[in-house]
Structure formats: C-alpha cells, structure tokens
Amino acid sequence: MHAHYANRWSSRAFDSRPVADEVLYTVLEAARWVPSSGNGQPWRFIVARTEEERRRFASFIRPANREWSDHAPVLILLISYTLNDNGTPSGSHAFDEGTAWGTIASQAALLGLNTHAIGGYDRELAREALHIPAEYELLAVIKLGYPGDKSALPEALQEREVPTGRRSLNELVFEAVFLG
C-alpha cells in the first residue's frame, strides 16, 4: 500500500502558515479527475482563505469545532448538485462527492498537508451566508493546512491528537455473500 493512505489521519492541530495557490489548486485538480456516475461531476468547492471569508465560515461552524478550526488557513465547503441532467433527483451525488473528498484527503497528504472534515455546522446558516441554491446539498466542511503544534489546542483536544483505529478487513470484506 502506498504509505500516504495508512499514515494519513485527521489531526486537529493546524499551523497558520498559508497554503500557496498552486498547492491548493493541485489538491482540487486531483479531485477534479475522479470518476462519477455518468461523469456528472456534482462536486463544487467553496473556498475560504482570507480573514473575511474565514469569518463568514465561522458564522455557521459550531463553536466546539471552531476552537480548533480557527487555526486552519483554508476551509472548503463541499456541496453537490443533486439533480441529473434531465432534472430528476440524482441517486449518487453524495457518493460521488465523497469520491472527490477521498482524493482531496490523499492528494493533500502527499503534499504534507493535514485535512479534517467536519459535519458539525449549521447547514441552513451556511446556505444563506454563501447563497447556495436549494438544488445543491451541503456535505462536509474541510479544514486544510500544514500540521501544527498540538500544544495550541485546548487540553481536552490535545488528548485526542492520535490516529483513530479502524475495523479489521475481516469485518469489512465478504466473499460473495454478506455475513454481517
């Protein structure tokens, strides 16, 4: 296995050092090429990097997630277009959007960046603050930046600065018939 898959984990400690345009766009460019149902490419990326943009994002992120996200220099809201070309509801947009996110996480790791996805934000406030039409669904907010020093985090979060475990492959892989 390519080491960046197993070594990647979602730290909460970010350095405030900015992420250069070419680095950020390298990450998003990788996501652009992932496969999607009917090549529909439902993903859209709303990026916040300036002080003002980050303040706007902070207005809808829950306080418990803000105490550490305030250090991340880049925030990316992942939204997905929920309709097919013919206007019927897409059954795969969230899955497709996750495909893009998986690639953002691994390309970022290859560039030495940390990413951390959060679902803990107010979707209605975000929709309003960023003028997102009803036909887009709001998925995760991604925090992206270089790894930081965990001593800058609140004490309770410092203790959580370790990679989480995973189920074993035995629990995940089934030959031919599901035995969950």
Next chain:
Amino acid sequence: MHAHYANRWSSRAFDSRPVADEVLYTVLEAARWVPSSGNGQPWRFIVARTEEERRRFASFIRPANREWSDHAPVLILLISYTLNDNGTPSGSHAFDEGTAWGTIASQAALLGLNTHAIGGYDRELAREALHIPAEYELLAVIKLGYPGDKSALPEALQEREVPTGRRSLNELVFEAVFLG
C-alpha cells in the same frame, strides 16, 4: 499533482488475468484507512472472484453492463451501513462510502489496475442474491482488473475507450460565495 490522479480513467477493457490476493487486499486496505463521519466506517465490500461468485453477480447486473464486465476478474459491491451507533439514520454514509471508493480507485491505479464503477444493476435482486439486510444501502459495483485489449469489446464500446473530460476548475471552485 501525483500523476496517477490525472492518468486514471475508467476503461471498460479488462484482461482476464487474475488479481492476486495481496494486490486486492492492498487496495481494500488503503480504503480501510479513509476518514468517515464520527469514524463510523460504514463501508462493506462484497467481493466476487470465482466463476460461481461472478455468475451470482451477473444475475443482477444489467445486460448492457455485463457484455464488458464479464471480463473483469474481480467485482466488488460497495454497500454502506445506514444507521448511526444510536440507531438513528446516518446522514453521511453514502458520502463516506464514496470516500472509500475514491481511495480504491487511486490505490488501484497506483498498482496498474483499472477500475470502473457501475450503477446499472438491479438493487433488489442483488440484495436478495447476496442476503443484504435492509439497514445497508447498495451503492456501486466496482469492476477491477488489469487493463485489457479493447478489441475484445463490442464495437460500439470500443469507440468509447477514451478518457472522458471534466469541467474546468473555474466551474467548480468558488471563493467564499457560491456563484453557480
């Protein structure tokens, strides 16, 4: 950008050469480590490799997708657990499953394998044939194998053996406010 992201595309031409256990498990192991909401890891992988297993999968794949998938030595049905730990419906399982799929596709590409996801199969037949309980959702069937010769494909599909394009980053990335 790491070249395997942009060079990867979903060919329909597979070689029937088997995929060794350690290669398949390297791909699934990479997916095991992706992040998910609350580390819920909703992904499960049902794998078909033997003749009998592949026949069972063929029973629910639509004929139009079977004429080329019959060559792929490995089929993987991606299913996701749709409930949270407390039994409430998960709002993120499809997105999380897509994260795993994005990593399967890129780790496979790093190993010289082709992958192609299809949604064109009968979910109810599949659920029955593979004994999948109601609390799991069926996402995509992944075909996985080494690249093959397109001359083995039906003529109409040979013409489609080129990478598809993508929207430009200008259409996908928005600074701070959505302008779709």
